[in-house]
Amino acid sequence: MNTGTYSTTGELAKHATLILGALIVILPFYVMVSFSLKSPQEIGTHAGGFFGSQQAFLDQYCVKLGNPEADCWRNPAAYNYGNAFKKAPLLRYLLNGVIVTVSIFVIQVLIALPCAYALAKLRFWGRELVFGLVLFCLLIPVHAIALPLYIMLANVGLTNTYAALVIPWTISVFGIFLMRQFFKTVPDDLIDAARMDGMSEFGIVWKVMLPCAIPALMAFAIFSVVAHWNDYFWPRVVLTGSRDLYTPPLGLREFQGGLDGADTGPLMASATVIVIPLLVAFLLAQRKFIEGITLSGMK
């Protein structure tokens, strides 16, 4: 980008600075994965490098329970990941996370797509008014109104249900806005041709517009799934009782709170299990992900 001269020292200095930055960025990921592989002693003494020595260690808790010592030797990695799933219902949390994020996305699309189509392509009285309302609602972050939503859900007895986790996110004004802008670019001829063929408006939304919108929908899917998989605030507010409904971040927090501090290995293993799926997906489809996450940059 620099005009004309290209300086090697400048290039090297930039690389040095960027590498230093990268090390700080990666540090917690390094700690997380490394500790999830180590035995408690290795964590305490910082021995064993990144992977730990992977030598079997004596599980003191197992000995205290009165088991013979010979039965209490454990492989560190297996112990940490095993306990992550055993001591807390991590699998259940992951399943809840999938159920909640998928339901949210599907309902968001079912609600937003027809609305966006109507705002972009149909003529009816009050259309501009509705669009104005969408623009106004863009100003309201759902987290900011979590409290009144919680009060309303509590008064109809809906706290501690899947419904409570999903309901506030069913309406995505951002999704409506985004899809409306996208549908504006779809040529009217296409819709008219579908009408000539006798297709109903309902059919047009799902059989003509939806296939057109796949790229935009993909980006929106990533935006939505990442936000709700990682969300901690809303589940924390609305789930007060049973652990059965906990989403991954809430489950992890509960796991941390219940530890006496000695079980860092299993805790880091749980964190790894929760964080890695999205990171792997991101590494596999970087362009799509960056596009999706920065969608809000298109406003």
Added chain:
Amino acid sequence: MTILRHTRLAGYGFVLPALVLMFVILLVPVLVAAVLSFTDYSLGNSTADWLAWKNYEKIFTRSSYQKMLWASALYVLIVVPVSIAFGLAAALAIHSLRFGGNLYKTIYFLPVMAALLAMAIVWETALHPTIGIVNRSLEAGCGGWVETFFSWGWIPGVDPESSWYASSCQEGFPLWLGEKRYALATICFIGIWQAFGFNMVLYLAGLTGIPRELIHAAAMDGARSSWQRFRLVTWPMLGPTTVFVVTITAIRSFQVFDTVEALTEGGPSKTTYVMMYAIYEKAVEQNLMGMGSAITIVFLMLVMVMTALQRYMVERRVHYS
């Protein structure tokens, strides 16, 4: 004609579900919070007393709420400029690289993808006084050239004994999340760590939008140093991106909650008592819904003012295209 009528009906049918949900989920709650903020409502009570402005009075006069406003303001005022500066610097450096740019971009974006709560817990482990890698590495530098260097004794007129590094080597490195002096700064650090990659990506997008000819033209016209070219061309051209990045980072950092709830619970001495945490603590934990609603309303006002300001700036066209 029939088609027109037909599509009009379809239009209403398609808009209706979204319209109903917008009212029930977004607009009614704002009204509910506004009304409750004048009462002492709590869940389980069938009635509540009308307090008029008392909740709001408390927010602006009681010291614990003043600490809340102060903590939130400080957090935003630190995280926004620093994460934007780092994001911009990273974007400029990566954009001008001959090779390897994409690798840095990928790495810097990782924190944006990772669940903040999980990473907060990991940071807590990394900052732990005994098993944490941070203090352990700092301690490893004591007594060697690292201490000599970072005690700044080699700068004329500086007393190395009184430097932060040397005295920490003597008295031990801080409990990052437990000491009043460091807790908010540490929470800010995690916030910056998480946010700057997002800003970097937006700036990279902005940079690719600047036509090369413009920069060449500036160079021809005598903008010799790259700083001059940045100040005269790049920075003004990034105007719209900057307006957007500032607003979105401000709104997001205003909503900080995960790190505070998991690591400090507002303490020590309310130095990290940010607004979202205050809402959670007052309303959900202590069932003081009236007070929680009042904080919610103040919070909403601030967020809406910020967004409205952004829209106004965009409409005034902070760009040159």
